[in-house]
Amino acid sequence: MEQRHPLPPFTAATAQQKVQMAEDAWNTQDPVKVSLAYTIDSEWRNRSSFINGREEIVQFLTAKWEKEHAYKLKKELWAFTDNRIAVRFEYEYHDDHGQWFRAYGNENWEFDENGYMQKRYASINDVPIQESERRIL
Known part of the structure; x- marks a missing residue:
């Protein structure tokens, strides 16, 4: 199987690299x-959604970004350990009516030996926020 570097076990530098790679990918909205x-x-x-496998991930994200x-x-x-990373995040978007939102959250990630996220x-x-309150431009 192809590897997706950096691989676990993570160091502070490689965990940060994984987080930045995820941020960059999600911001493509692809x-x-x-x-x-x-x-x-x-x-x-x-x-409250439970998603299994890449096909469902694509379906979920397609629907998400059609609305956001x-x-x-x-x-x-x-935080991080051997093959796990914890992330804090926020994102901003507006809906079809022009209402802006800021979403706050936490994610727990678990990676396989080839560097792919398995959980x-x-x-x-x-x-809800006003457009003038946006922080992520």
Whole structure:
């Protein structure tokens, strides 16, 4: 199987690199590109949704970004161990009616030996904001 560097076990530098790679990929809003960082049978919990495998990841992200316009995300490394990384994040977007939101959340990631994310558990809350309150431009 192809490897997706950096590989576990993570150091502070390689964990930060994984976080930045994820942030960059998600900010493309390309569901297929994002899905390639995950194992074929990756397991997600995203809010109250349970998602399994790349095909469902692509479907989920396609629907997400059809509703979340001008999406911009910032991730921050929170903690790491051998093959796990914890991330704090926030992102901003507006809906079809022009209402802006800032979403806050935490993610727990687990990687396989080839550097692909096999588990992603995300807890997220959305807060309505005014466009003038945006911080992530």
